Amino acid sequence: MRAAADAVLCLAFLWIAWRLSRRYRSASPPGPAGLPFVGVAYQIPDDKQWLKFHEWTLRYGDVVSSTVMGQPTLILGSFRAASDLLDTKGAIYSDRPDAIMAGELVGWNRGLGYAHGPDNPRFREFRRLFQQFIGPRACQDANILAMQEEETHRLMLRFLRDPKNFYRHPRESTGALILRLAYGYEAALDQGQDPLVEVVEIAMQGFAKASEPGAFLVDNFPVLRYVPEWLMPSGGFKAVARRMRRELDEMYDLPFGFVKEQMEAGKARPSFTLSYLEEKRTPTPADEELIKAAAASLYSGGADTTPSSMTAFILAMMLRPEVQERAQRELDTVLGPSWTRLPTFTDRAQLPYIEAIVLEVLRWNPAVPLGLAHRLTQDDVYRDWVIPKGTVVWANVWSMLQDPVVFPEPTEFRPERYLKEGGTLKELERHEDPSIIGFGFGRRICPGMFFAMNSILIGIATMLYVFDISKAKDENGADILPEVDFRGFISHPVPFKCDIRPRSTEAASLVARAAAQE
Template identity: 30%
Template sequence: MSVFPVISVSAAVAILVFLLLKRFTRNTQYRLPPGPKPWPVVGNLPHLGPVPHHSLAALARTYGPLIHLKLGFVDVVVAASASVAAQFLKTHDVNFSSRPPNSGAKYIAYNYKDLVFAPYGPRWRMLRKISSVHLFSAKALDDYRHVRQDEVSVLTRALASGGSKAVNLGQLLNVCTANALGRVMMGRRVFNDSRLGSIDPKADEFKSMVVEVMVLAGVFNIGDFVPALEWLDLQGVASKMKKLHKRFDAFLTEIVEEHKRRSSDEQSDMLSTLLSLKEIDADDDEAKLTDTEIKALLLNMFTAGTDTSSSTVEWALAELIRHPKVLSQVQQELDMVVGKDRLVSELDLAQLPYLQAVVKETFRLHPSTPLSLPRMATESCEINGYHIPKGSTLLVNVWAIARDPQQWSEPLEFRPERFLPGGEKESVDIRGNDFEVIPFGAGRRICAGMSLGLRMVQLMVATLVHAFNWSLPEGLTAENLNMDEAYGLTLQRASPLVVHPRPRLSAHVY
């Protein structure tokens, strides 16, 4: 009898056993988090729906707080609870400190030359340090306190000059934040003073550009997840991004070139500092700061630092109008601390705990970035007993975490008292250490401008509430005020807040 068939059968059995063992081992050691079954080619992209942070929150109620999706050919994990987010952004923060490739960074943000989307590494650390020291340090914030107060005073005068006429509040807030940033970054206003009925046309164009950035950046572009289809640009996203980039680049190039033409001997703004660093480090290729990187930083500041703050203030005022008892209590606190003969200053904010609680509650219910900017796993790791493959994209559902009924009582209700002494979350802060509410993110990639954003939002909310009483247009009640969200990377209102301001302080204040 020939031994060849016996050897063949033995080999086949051995191979079969090996494959079964390998499969068993893979399933036990490399168990992916649960999630919906993907479709062919596009994977779970159809599951994201028109408002992804809502759809992902619904999926988390079915599959749990850690979900695995397949978007095209990309592994994506979604964190939808405070404990899971903490594991990613605290325990495994270093591993998730880089960004995945995406068309927004490629076509709008100067091909990853900015701070927000730059890969984690020496160049990113250099850009982060420059921003932290020269724009967002405590000293820099204190030095430019008067600028923010000046611009909020301009906004107040503009509102008071209208004789209680209805205003599109978001439009005026956007001009205010852009001009405050402009004076800090380049020593001058970006737009002409706001007066009701005569908004600088450039301001309208700027706001539309920023909103378009946020809308396009919020699109889950098929080309990012199915590389073979990228060249087709099936959704037209890449084409729109390229056109928008040209508009922004022209805007920023004009700012930089005009600034270079001005005498810089007495200038102490951020752009002067960036240009001086460029000259100082011109012979050091490692530290050399290019014009492109300078424009990319300015792009970050103008897009991330304007509409996020103005839209948060818009949400806050909408909530206060819907909750007149809360509004009355904030005004009482302001009247006691500030009085009625002057405007609020930033130095007053520390003495306004209820106002701070209102701002916290607004950030909880209406986080400016409801779905975190994506991060990427540098190496494989394990979270909650599940395998997270190398190269996976991480999304943190900030919006869902802040509405988690296991963490918050009556999570859909606007209740600032929850952050006051005796409240359920009195010790919880929003600066990235308490993961129940992380509107600015957490870890190494936390929003660089968090401190500036908090100051600006608190000052604007305090001033608007202190200086004016507010009413809605005729026929509109607080109960039927539209609180729907618009689609995009940032949490815009679906319909702008149109309101009537009525001065409530001494006439000379305005």
């Protein structure tokens, strides 16, 4: 009798659990069911996760619910859903999930990107610093604008001297610009790759790889972080994390040490780090650790994303030569035919087509198609759906910028979509503005968005004014057609060949003169 009673109780428990799971499932947004516990983890690819998420959006709607290794996960595939939750309800949707590989093991949780918030004092201090130094008002400062123009001239000189390695130049130039902004450090232009730029680039490669959803098993099975390294073949993910952490520590310590040395010698140039240290007067070790992390966060936000946009722009100009020609006509009208100066930010209001190209670059290849994940800090209800506390939320920026209702023929590169018939810029609504969507949502929106937009705009305008970009030729003189494909958590075009030539000898001389004056 006792065994029979136990069996009945067990069956009753299973029936109640089944009913509750059905009730929870019916109260959740629709989505792929997946396997028990594993959920949909096996369905998410190692790269281009946004395409799988977009496929689910087309099937289930703009709010997709799933589980990944037991973790409730929400995918937002429309601007409306992302704005409703991440903007309007930012107070509860602005935390970050624990990123075991990138955050804990490599150490990126010391910076802004993976810092918990928004109630975290460290997070608030990061935001204060960035708002003060590279916020919308600060980015109009003449010194910062001049710095961006000058580094753009050095970038053009790189293209002029070594056009075949065009893929590398925007990355080196952006790294040099952020080193200058963050530490007052002038990167070497004539001695190959600057050693500090190389340190930054290596650390950022680790950031991008460690941040990819599903790239490391420990993110799905956190208990694995307790497995000794010696038990893993070649050290496994722990050996990789140890190397990435060493590279990140170098990025923290070497440029910061440069600022301290310059301060002691009385030669420190104005910079983000110097401003903070002077504000503190006698900084504590905790203060120094925070500014190291804040300065490194400037890189994680810009050192790889701006180059992504610049290489996507070069690819687009190869595919749409008529766009390039129209842009050059606009520049020639504003600057004149005498090659006496390069574009500046004061020309911006007279260059609506250049502005439209920038917007289309941001839409056509969003630099971070998924952004970083958010985490819900308390239970919520949205459209009669129950979203439980702890849910990980991904805003699929790629889906939003490929919406054919908002952006007809979304796979086509069409700057004209942002212009009125007379050629002036449209007044864009937030849901149709890539310069808003592409930089994230809510309290986690990229604090360097205005600085990045300025860098991309002046880079595109200057390159169009002094160079012609066209398809490379094979040994028979036929065009080499590029592969239009974008890969990586920070999305870059796959490597391609192209031909970059100055528009005239006068244009080449102008680039050389401008760079020599810096």
